[in-house]
Amino acid sequence: MKPFALASLLAGLLLAGGVHASAADHVHASHGWIRVLPGTLPAGAYVTLQNDGDQPVALNGARSTVYADVMLHRSSTEGGMSRMAMVDTLDIPAHGQAALAPAGYHLMLMQPGTPVKPGDTVTLTLTFTDGSTLPVDFVARPANAMDAGDHSAH
């Protein structure tokens, strides 16, 4: 590539970046928590995501240094049957919010490299469809917790 072409491309990219901030720049996460189960059983992670941007954004998963595998899932109960299915994305509307909450959307965390105990804080890096990422702290809660607890509620 000729130097001029490269410079133009870089300028273009910088300009594009300046005009359209990434999804992660507009998303605020709160009430992040993990329901810790015994041993190496898969755990569910929950969080509320607020999008203050003018464009909808879409979450497509998360990465973790603690869990080998993280998947975006959705539970549903229809006709008296509970099911869990993998989903590709969760949309967060412009100036709106989306919640990952029990019995709905959640991140399924599998194969913890080190044991996670209630009270621990685990950072999960949320990933969006535009490639941007957002590191979020999740508090580990006991199996029988109902929500994020006082720790992150205030």
Added chain:
Amino acid sequence: MTIPDFRMKPHHAWRCAVLLLLLAVGSVLGGCRDQTLPLRLTNISGHMPDLDFQLTDDHGKTVTGADYRGKVVLLYFGYTHCPDVCPLTLAQLHVVMQRLGPQADDARILFVSVDPTRDTPEVMHAYVNAFDPRAVGLTGSARAVEALSKRYRSAFTRGPDAGNGAYEVSHSSAIYVFDRDGRARVLATPAASRDDLVHDLHLLLATGAQP
């Protein structure tokens, strides 16, 4: 109202009716328990068979439905590799048990695994105790689990292997409540009001054979 038991002598039926009247005006509970309790959740009295099974508990001991006579039983089917709905339901049942206070000692949560391949008694023991000390994990042969599931018209299906040995299980979300005599009384869904479940459990704990 109710149809008196046909085996009941006329004067007993009359006494029963008087007692029902007392119940209706909010008086104390007692006797006359059949299908007449003012249960708030779906009343399945007389519509589902008594509690009966032979499975292995989370201490590795063979147990039957008869071992839980004298206790009010909450029966729920699930599996431990279920990170969302099963733990949520068990956490909700733990809150309900806490609200019952010391009376909860006369109630048991029976969590039956529909995934006996992965759910050994050891795995089940750690799992149920993470929720409530009065929860019991039951597992057994695929045939025994299926027999119990079918008995209560509950269903479960195992999904395809995801390639890494992981697979998912769809399962009935209902909670079946049995009285101290092992008779099916209430059908609750995970979305049921906890107030209503606490209310119905109070009624059932005050009814039937005391241990």
